[in-house]
Amino acid sequence: MDRTGLRRRATGVTVALLAIVSIWGILQPESAAGELFWTATETGTIESSLRLAVPIALTAIGGLYAEKSGIINIGLEGLLIISAFVSVLVTDLLGPGQSTGIPPVVTFDLGGSTYTIDPGLQLLIPNIWVGLAGGVVASMLLAFLFGVICIRYQADQIIAGLAVWLIALGLAPFAAKVVYGQPSTAQVGTFDNWTIPVLSEIPVAGEILFDASPMVIIMLVSVPVAWYGLNRTSFGYWVRASGENPKALDTVGVNVDRVRYAAVLISGFFSGIGGTALSLGAVGSFSGAGQTMVDGRGFIAIAAYLFGNYNPFGAFAASYLFSGLQALQIRLQGIAPTEVFLMLPYLVVVIVLVLVGRTRLPEAAGEHYESGED
Amino acid sequence: MSPNSGRRRFLKGTGAAGTIALAGCISSTDNDGDGTDTPTEGSDSTETESGDGTETQTEDGSDAGADVNVGMVYATGGLGDKSFNDMAQQGALQAEEQLGISFEEAQPEQNSDFIPAQRQFAESGDYDLISCIGFAQTDALTENADRYSDQHFQIVDSVVDTDNVASYVFKEEEGSFQVGHLAGLLTSQSFEAGQGSTDSDSTNVGFVGGVNAPLIQKFQAGFEAGVSYANEDVDVQSSYVGSFNDAATAREAALSMYDSGADIIYHASGASGLGVFQAAQERGKFAIGVDADQSRSEPDFADSIVASMVKRVDTAVFTAIENEVNGEFNGGSVTTLGLESDGVACVYGDALGDAIPQDVKDQIDASRQAIIDGEITVPTEP
Numbered sequence: 141m142d143r144t145g146l147r148r149r150a151t152g153v154t155v156a157l158l159a160i161v162s163i164w165g166i167l168q169p170e171s172a173a174g175e176l177f178w179t180a181t182e183t184g185t186i187e188s189s190l191r192l193a194v195p196i197a198l199t200a201i202g203g204l205y206a207e208k209s210g211i212i213n214i215g216l217e218g219l220l221i222i223s224a225f226v227s228v229l230v231t232d233l234l235g236p237g238q239s240t241g242i243p244p245v246v247t248f249d250l251g252g253s254t255y256t257i258d259p260g261l262q263l264l265i266p267n268i269w270v271g272l273a274g275g276v277v278a279s280m281l282l283a284f285l286f287g288v289i290c291i292r293y294q295a296d297q298i299i300a301g302l303a304v305w306l307i308a309l310g311l312a313p314f315a316a317k318v319v320y321g322q323p324s325t326a327q328v329g330t331f332d333n334w335t336i337p338v339l340s341e342i343p344v345a346g347e348i349l350f351d352a353s354p355m356v357i358i359m360l361v362s363v364p365v366a367w368y369g370l371n372r373t374s375f376g377y378w379v380r381a382s383g384e385n386p387k388a389l390d391t392v393g394v395n396v397d398r399v400r401y402a403a404v405l406i407s408g409f410f411s412g413i414g415g416t417a418l419s420l421g422a423v424g425s426f427s428g429a430g431q432t433m434v435d436g437r438g439f440i441a442i443a444a445y446l447f448g449n450y451n452p453f454g455a456f457a458a459s460y461l462f463s464g465l466q467a468l469q470i471r472l473q474g475i476a477p478t479e480v481f482l483m484l485p486y487l488v489v490v491i492v493l494v495l496v497g498r499t500r501l502p503e504a505a506g507e508h509y510e511s512g513e514d
Numbered sequence: 515m516s517p518n519s520g521r522r523r524f525l526k527g528t529g530a531a532g533t534i535a536l537a538g539c540i541s542s543t544d545n546d547g548d549g550t551d552t553p554t555e556g557s558d559s560t561e562t563e564s565g566d567g568t569e570t571q572t573e574d575g576s577d578a579g580a581d582v583n584v585g586m587v588y589a590t591g592g593l594g595d596k597s598f599n600d601m602a603q604q605g606a607l608q609a610e611e612q613l614g615i616s617f618e619e620a621q622p623e624q625n626s627d628f629i630p631a632q633r634q635f636a637e638s639g640d641y642d643l644i645s646c647i648g649f650a651q652t653d654a655l656t657e658n659a660d661r662y663s664d665q666h667f668q669i670v671d672s673v674v675d676t677d678n679v680a681s682y683v684f685k686e687e688e689g690s691f692q693v694g695h696l697a698g699l700l701t702s703q704s705f706e707a708g709q710g711s712t713d714s715d716s717t718n719v720g721f722v723g724g725v726n727a728p729l730i731q732k733f734q735a736g737f738e739a740g741v742s743y744a745n746e747d748v749d750v751q752s753s754y755v756g757s758f759n760d761a762a763t764a765r766e767a768a769l770s771m772y773d774s775g776a777d778i779i780y781h782a783s784g785a786s787g788l789g790v791f792q793a794a795q796e797r798g799k800f801a802i803g804v805d806a807d808q809s810r811s812e813p814d815f816a817d818s819i820v821a822s823m824v825k826r827v828d829t830a831v832f833t834a835i836e837n838e839v840n841g842e843f844n845g846g847s848v849t850t851l852g853l854e855s856d857g858v859a860c861v862y863g864d865a866l867g868d869a870i871p872q873d874v875k876d877q878i879d880a881s882r883q884a885i886i887d888g889e890i891t892v893p894t895e896p
Binding site: 183184191192320321323327414422423424427429430431433470471 | 594596753759762767775784788815
């Protein structure tokens with residue numbers, strides 16, 4: 141198959157280029173390639189790349205689930221925007237830096253006397269985590285709406301996806317204007333790093349992996365879990381069958397629509413964490429000027445899962461490649477013309493789309509499936 | 515019910531809802547309430563938009579601006595940005611109060627909306643001056659200025675070389691030189707204020723730019739010149755994020771600079787700059803804001819923002835309106851606002867300003883005077 145061949149060749153060329161730069165860099169540390177290699181392998185750069193990879197990689201994982209099931213979700217950018225905003229809003233409304241108890245203490249007034257129901261034992265959740273939950277719920281709601289439009293009402297998936305993006309692009313800054321009087325939100329703080337005892341003592345790897353933002357750790361856990369879910373569970377088989385041959389899935393008695401709804405909701409779930417990682421994870425606020433703070437990451441995520449050929453590990457590697465280039469370009473603008481570095485991530489996306497854009501889509505992707513029974 | 519009719523009804527419903535939502539978007543060009551109270555377009559309608567454009571306005575004393583109507587076309591991002599657009603509105607409000615003019619506002623959402631927004635004002639013929647804020651409107655105005663050659667336009671932050679456009683630009687490099695001078699002086703000594711401190715052993719500062727364009731390079735060039743004016747041994751790390759909206763990447767750029775020894779980072783990157791402030795707070799270092807006094811507009815970061823390079827957009831807007839009211843519209847000319855005319859300035863942070871040693875402030879004042887007197891020439895390219 142020449143399509144598979146093309147993809148292999150593209151991957152091969154990328155790996156070969158990376159290898160050439162690395163070897164050249166190791167042999168000649170003084171050269172440009174040397175600086176590139178040694179900067180790319182610095183702890184700070186790797187941490188930076190991982191943090192920048194989080195929104196892209198998680199969104200890519202969500203997107204590939206949806207597409208594997210036959211629903212092309214190009215509204216991922218919109219899901220990122222809405223979750224980035226809602227997570228900050230929820231945290232701010234509950235009170236940044238405080239905690240919410242579950243179950244709550246309920247107080248009500250009845251004819252002058254007040255009654256209080258105190259559960260006694262409360263689970264205290266920091267509001268920033270409630271904010272994360274809020275962002276995920278908002279993203280899943282929007283994804284569900286997208287699912288209803290595409291699955292129940294058989295709308296064109298590409299157009300519906302664009303609509304999701306445009307709705308979020310307008311809604312989030314508008315809602316921010318209503319609440320805050322400006323297209324961006326207040327400052328609510330960011331997640332504290334998670335330091336895992338003992339493991340974080342390991343030199344280099346411990347510092348990178350076990351003393352990191354919770355968002356990075358969530359991403360690193362999500363990648364193998366998503367791979368296992370897609371390739372080793374019966375739900376994963378249904379998702380893939382729903383995208384490749386929905387009729388066969390229907391024949392064995394599995395409801396195709398329900399599988400597709402589930403996959404779209406999964407894309408909302410992961411994008412929700414991704415969007416939150418961007419606002420609450422990095423900056424502590426949402427800014428809605430122009431393309432909002434998401435700034436095209438949802439579309440880069442689509443390129444990432446195509447490049448990774450619908451494999452969560454591949455999608456993560458592609459995301460890391462993009463974010464690593466970004467981390468390198470902000471560090472190394474001195475050694476090469478700035479424009480070249482600023483262009484690199486986009487150049488890679490273009491190459492990926494031209495060469496790998498021929499990645500074999502799931503057979504039934506983008507098509508509505510109508511079960512024979514009514 | 516067949517699925518098709520359900521589908522049709524659903525699409526009809528969403529279509530209607532969408533149309534209403536769109537209508538809401540389009541009407542975003544309405545005024546902000548202040549301008550609505552003077553819709554009397556005057557029975558005489560002495561607006562001079564007709565004819566050859568020579569100013570024949572009547573100057574009847576103090577309220578000369580009563581029949582001057584101004585259309586404001588803001589930069590994308592709209593009002594509430596606590597920066598560029600809000601300052602432009604300040605200028606218009608000041609003119610409304612002092613000169614008695616009235617104004618209407620348009621807030622384009624994206625670059626492609628500039629042409630219709632400008633046209634909407636120009637087409638009506640009710641506006642004596644249309645004020646276009648931001649260099650992104652340059653292309654749109656170049657086109658519209660030819661088309662409506664009798665209409666007076668103002669552009670802020672860019673130059674459109676046409677007889678009916680008055681261009682206002684800033685000497686960003688001069689203001690950036692001032693904050694660079696400040697950063698160079700502070701990194702060379704032990705300075706502690708708010709929650710941050712500089713390390714006197716390491717003399718290192720940083721610059722984070724939005725998009726690598728000539729306009730932003732002026733900031734970088736001025737800053738670098740100011741730093742080396744303070745102390746030739748100070749290293750300046752510079753980086754461009756590639757976007758004015760990417761705070762996450764700007765934060766990474768700033769973190770990497772702070773981690774390699776930078777004490778103070780100056781940003782000229784719009785909304786991306788929030789990431790720089792966030793990084794400064796995380797690392798207990800300092801940042802310098804841009805365009806507006808960001809220690810006031812971003813109070814959450816006031817204990818990290820040591821100063822801001824302020825561009826007085828309000829001065830530019832007010833000056834242009836005042837000229838129009840006085841019948842002295844200076845079309846075809848470029849007004850450059852620098853340190854001398856207070857068009858740019860180094861404003862100390864709201865919370866940290868008092869902690870800056872007086873001898874540092876004296877040196878900053880001295881270099882300001884030296885720039886005004888022409889003793890120091892500030893480069894515009896890095």
